[in-house]
Amino acid sequence: MSRRLILLCLVIFAVTVTVNAAPEAVPGQALVRFANPITIEQAQAEFNPGEFRVEKVLVRQLNIFLVKFDPKLDVLQAVDMLKGHPKLLWAQADHILSQRVTPNDPLYSSQWAWFQATDRDIDAPEAWDIATGGTNIGGDDIVVAVVDGGCLLTHPDLAANIWQNSAEVNGVNGVDDDNNGYVDDRNGWDGYANDGTIPTDNHGTHVSGTIGAVTNNGSMVAGVNWNVKIMEVAASSSQTSVISVGYCYVLDQKTLWWTSGGTQGANVVSTNSSFGVDLAFCTSGSYPVWNDLYNAMGEVGILSACATANANYNVDTQGDVPTSCSSPYIIAVTNTTSSDTKNSGAAYGATTIDLGAPGTSITSTTSNGSTGSLTGTSMATPHVAGAVALMHSAASLGFYNYYNLYPDSGALALKQMLLDGTDPIAALAGITVSGGRLNLYNACLAISEFVGPNPEEPYITVAQAVSNDTLTGDADGAWERTEQVEIVVTLNNLGEDALNVQATLTTLDPYVTIGDGIGTFGDIPNLAEGDNSADVFTATLAPDAPLDHSIDFVLTVTADSGYSRELTLSLDANPKVTYFEENFENGSGDWTHEIISGVVDQWHLSTEQNHTPNSAWKCGDTGTGNYANAQDAGLVSPSVVIADDSELRFWYSLDSELSVAYTDSAYDGGNVWISVNGGPYSLISPVSDYPKDFRYLAGGGNPASGPQPGNPCFAGPTTWRETVFDLSTYADSTVQFRFRFSTDAAGAREGWYIDDVRLLGAPGASAAPQPVDGLVILSEGYDTFLHWPPSSTNGAVYNIYMSTEQNIEPVNGTLVAQTADTFYVHSGIVDTSDYVIYQVTVSLP
Structure with a gap:
C-alpha cells in the first residue's frame, strides 16, 4: 500500500469519526423554522397533533418554534419527518450544549448586559459562539467610529483594539503621509482642534469599552466585540459645525476604503453617537445637515447608532435630534434596565426610537485606566453600534457579497435583521419601533443564515412595484374600490444572467381579485433590471376594501436552468382623498377669529413663520415680540361637511410657557375644538394625544389664572410638525373648527402658528369604464x-x-x-x- 493511500484512508477515517460524533439531543422535541410569519395556532394546524405538538414560540421574528413528539421516537427520525414539510425552512434536534467557555475578564460577571440567569440580557455568550468580532468573512478589519469626546488611547483594556492608520503611524510628523486630506490622523480625528491629536475623555472611553474592550485577556471587562478596530473621533459638541467635521472624517475614510479597494481608509460599518438636541425636530427645517450626513454615510454602508434623550418624553410628539431624523440609516436607541424595564429617565417613540438596549449601571473602561459604572442612553447605544460590527463578523458569504455590491441596501438589510431579532418586552411595546430589547444572538444568527447573491446563478429581487389605473380605471393615479389596475413590477438581478424570466402574482388578501397573474420579463442580465410592462398583471379591488389598505403579494419568479424564487411585494390601495385644503396664501378667505374670554385676540396672518411659503396664521404679537398674557382667542374655520372616515391634518409651530416644576404641564398653549351642526364647541384630541395639560393648580395649591385649567394642549418649544385628528364619528355633519390659544396672567413666548390645513376622507367608488x-x-x-x-x-x-x-x-x-x-x-x-x-x-x- 502506498503512503498516499494510507494518508487517504486516515483522512476518511477521521471524517467518519467526526460525523458519527453527533451532539446529544433532548428526547421528544425539535426546533423548526417556518418560511413565512405564522401564529402558534396556524403552526399547529400544519401538523397531525397525534405526531407533533407545537409547544411554544422560540424566536418570533424568525418564525422559530419548539415542537414536541413522542419521546420513544428517535430524534433524528422525527427531524427527518419534519424536514419534509413544505412550509418549513429547516428542522433540527434540540441539542444539549456543553458549558461554553466564558471570557476570563475578571469583571465579566458584573456586566449584567451579557448574561443573567433571568435571561434579561442580550444573549452575548450565545452570539460569541457564532463570532467574536474582528474581521468579516473576506478578512477585512471591521471598524466602529466612536464620535464622542475622545478616549484614553493607552487604556490597557482598549489599546490593542484602537484603530491605527498605518501610513500615518509609520510616517513623518506633520505630513499627510497617505494623502487622505488629514495630517497625522493616526487613530482618528479631533473635530474640536481639527487635527489628529485625540483628547482623553471619560465618556468616550466608557463607550469604547462597551463596543470593543479587549476580551478574554484576563483583564478588566468584556466588550460586545472581543476584537474590533475602534476609530476615535472627538466631535461630541454643542456645535453642529464640530459634529459635521467629525462625521465628514468618518465618511471620507469609508469612501476612501471603497475607492482604494481596501488599501486605504477604513472599513467603518457603524458609528456611535451619544449627543443631540432635546425637544427639536429634524424635519423642522432647522437641522437639515443631520439627515444629509446620516444618509451620505449610509450610502457607503455605515449605520449610525444614536442615543435618544435622557428624559422621559415621547420623541414622536416632542422631538429629539438626531433620533427624530428620518434617515433610514439611523438606529435610535433607548435605555433598558437589568429587569427589562425602560429606564425612567429615557425617551421613547413608537415611530422614532427603534429599540432598547442595556444602559443602566453599565460597567466599562474609564479614562483613569480602570473601570467604572455609568447610566444613560449613552451607555445603551454602544451595545447597538457594537452589535452592528459583530454582525458583520458573523455574516454569511451571501451577505458579504451583497454588502460589497450594494453597501447602502446591505446596511439596511442588516438593520432590519437586528430589529427583527430583538426580544419583545412589555416595557417597550407600543413605544418603540421594534417593541423589543437588543438580542445579540438572534441578530448574529439571522445574518449568518443570510442567503445573498451567488455569482454562479441569478439572484433576483424586487426593485419596484407600481399600480396603474390609466387604462382600466379613472386615471387619477390611485387604486380605489371596484377599480381594476395594471401592475408593473421591476426586478433587479444581482447574480448570473437570468434568461426567460417569468413570474406569477398571487395574494391572500380577501379584498383583491387577480385578473391576469402571469407576467413575462424577458432576459435580465447581471446587475440589470427588467419589468413586465409588455405583459402586465391585473387586479381588482373589492367595493368594501378598507381605506389606506396595504396589500401583500407573493411573486414567484422563474428563469431558465431551473431557477425559482419566491418574493414578496406590497402595494397601497384606496387612499383617503383631500376634499378641503387651505394654505393661507390668498388671504384669510372665510376664516375668522374671535375672543373666547377676556379682551385679547392676537390671531392674524403672518409671514414670520410658515410651513409652506409664504403665510400662516399666528396667535401672538404682530412683530417679533411675545404674545399677550390673559389671552383666550380662537381661529375659526369655514363650515365644512365631513365625509366618511375623515381626518383633520394641519401643521403647527409653537413656543409657549411651560411649567418648570411640573413637566407634564403648561401655563400657555393651544388646542382644537369642534362645533357640529351649529352646536356648541367641544374639545377634540389628536390621534397621538396632546403632549401637555394646562396647569390647574399653581404653587401653594391656589387655582391657576389661565382660562382652560386641566384641559390637554399643545405647548412648549415645538418646531413645524403635522398633527392628525380622527373625525370618523362626524361623518355627514356640518362642522367648524376653532384653534384655541390660551395664556395665563404672566410669562410669554412667541406664540402659535397654524398652516396647511387639510381634510381627508373616503373617496367615492371609482366607476370602471x-x-x-x-x-x-x-x-x-x-x-x-x-x-x-x-x-x-x-x-x-x-x-x-x-x-x-x-x-x-x-x-x-x-x-x-x-x-x-x-x-x-x-x-x-x-x-x-x-x-x-x-x-x-x-x-x-
Missing part, C-alpha cells in the same frame, strides 16, 4: 369607421379596444386609442387580418 351601447362599425377599403352615441356626462373619454382573436374579448386585447370624440377611423387593419372585433368603453370624470 362602461361599454358603450349603439356602436356602429363600417368598413370601406383599408379603413374601419366607428361612431357611437355621446355620453350624457361632460368630459367623458372613450377607449377603443380591438381583438384579432375569437377567444379574446376586445377589452382584454389591444387599446387602439383614447378620444373625447364620438367617432374614430382605424386604418389598415381589415386588409391584414381575417378576424377583427371592436369595443368602445367610456371613462367618466
